């Protein structure tokens with residue numbers, strides 16, 4: 001089984017990818033190779049995860065050709081000055097043992113950053129072939145709009161926290177209007193959905209799990225991609241299978257009624273989310 005593909009004018013990206021945050025070393029290598037053998041063709045990592053070598057080894061050992069895998073990595077917010085951004089991307093590719101990433105993202109905006117300079121360096125990664133596409137992560141709506149309006153880098157994707165308890169319509173609308181893929185991180189709310197009676201009831205009706213319902217809900221949204229992390233084959237298999245689940249209008253209405261303002265990832269360097 002493989003995930004459906006989201007095709008935009010800027011990107012072709014499998015709608016389910018494997019998140020790898022907190023997977024390290026041999027566990028990360030085995031999780032990545034295992035996921036690929038189950039049908040995953042999209043892997044998400046970052047320089048900050050400290051697992052790029054292990055992820056690269058998982059891809060190399062999977063037996064699937066590099067060009068058939070969609071690989072994302074990210075540049076940390078302390079490395080956004082042009083030379084630092086370039087050096088970070090080059091170091092990531094070296095660790096991943098690949099000449100290019102399919103998508104390189106600015107991981108977080110930095111307070112007081114020189115946005116134009118960072119976007120210029122990001123655009124250069126694409127024109128020099130280090131990245132097939134570029135994008136940003138954790139940008140609030142005002143900053144994303146500013147970055148798009150500058151038209152310096154061909155921003156193809158936005159990666160943000162998104163799940164049944166957090167919906168950011170301003171960002172989603174910007175993504176739809178500008179043909180950006182919107183990649184949902186922490187898409188199953190770090191498995192908290194499993195304890196939710198509403199999600200449990202919907203899951204029972206489908207003979208599925210609440211986690212699968214959470215992923216199916218994301219798949220019902222336009223331009224959405226989800227990158228659930230599971231280090232277990234069973235979890236990976238369930239998460240991939242959820243892409244072909246169809247929720248009813250009634251299910252969608254019940255999920256719409258859940259709170260949509262519960263943010264789980266909010267470090268002290270996070271931007272003003274309302275900006």
Ligand SMILES: NC(=O)c1ccc[n+]([C@@H]2O[C@H](COP(=O)([O-])OP(=O)(O)OC[C@H]3O[C@@H](n4cnc5c(N)ncnc54)[C@H](OP(=O)(O)O)[C@@H]3O)[C@@H](O)[C@H]2O)c1
Nearest residue numbers: 019020021137185186187188189190191228229230231235
């Ligand atoms: N751009 C950013 O700033 C940013 C921030 C956070 C995350 N991310 C990316 O998004 C990915 C996913 O987010 P996340 O790791 O925060 O959270 P998540 O994917 O919402 O949840 C992961 C948790 O759910 C469990 N799980 C996964 N599948 C399951 C299943 N089918 N049934 C039961 N439990 C299941 C996992 O445990 P097991 O491993 O034991 O299955 C893990 O504890 C990250 O790995 C990373 O790649 C990006």
